Amino acid sequence: MAGHWTRGAAGAVLAMAVAATGCSGNSGNPSGTASKAASAAASAASSLASRGADALASASAEARRKLDQAKGGVNAKDDVTLGTVAIGDDGKAAVKVTAKNTAGSAKSFAVQVNYTDKSGNLLDVVVVTIKDVPAGASGEGTARSNRKLSGEVRAVVGTALRY
Known part of the structure; x- marks a missing residue:
């Protein structure tokens, strides 16, 4: 890709x-x-x-x-939203990740964020963990790219697990 x-x-x-x-x-x-x-x-x-x-x-x-560390995780992709991608002074991309816990007890989330170019080509992959989100509440984290990215960088949720 x-x-x-x-x-x-x-x-x-x-x-x-x-x-x-x-x-x-x-x-x-x-x-x-x-x-x-x-x-x-x-x-x-x-x-x-x-x-x-x-x-x-x-x-x-x-x-x-x-x-793989999110044992017993269930698909929570519909409960995760991403903010706008920003490129920092270090050239790395960052995006705010928000996970809404729709379960009846506190849960953690493992969210894979795929950074792509405007054509959809994969540039980088990051997993952010948002721990102990109370039932009915939302938790936030930031997904930072592993390397410098340039051009029109987009972020999409690849996988989101609630566990």
């Missing part, structure tokens, strides 16, 4: 390397130099894509681990 972002970054790195090679004025072997630059750019782009994919995979695995 993060493929669009990583392919876009890879293309930008490749374009910059090819443009720089074309302007270098190397009269020796321009096509050989361009080939080497393209190869180096492709390698750098692949590394960048791999790091982005690795970071997203790590965040997703951590989210699954946290959701």
Whole structure:
């Protein structure tokens, strides 16, 4: 899902390397130099894509681990709302998470927030826990992204468990 972002970054790195090679004025072997630059750019782009994919995979695995800790959890997605995404000075996204406890006793919530771009491509995954919300009341938490996000960032509830 993060493929669009990583392919876009890879293309930008490749374009910059090819443009720089074309302007270098190397009269020796321009096509050989361009080939080497393209190869180096492709390698750098692949590394960048791999790091982005690795970071997203790590965040997703951590989210699954946290959701697995909500033993006996029931689907509470309809009882969770998200505020507006804000990008902080550190470049990380944050969104307010509100969980309404419709159960007859105090409950906790584990809420997976998926950060996406405007096309719906997954950028990051975060789980926020809101503990001991009294019966009939609402509890709040803040979901902060694991890494810097830019562009039009949206937040959607992926999974919400009440336990």
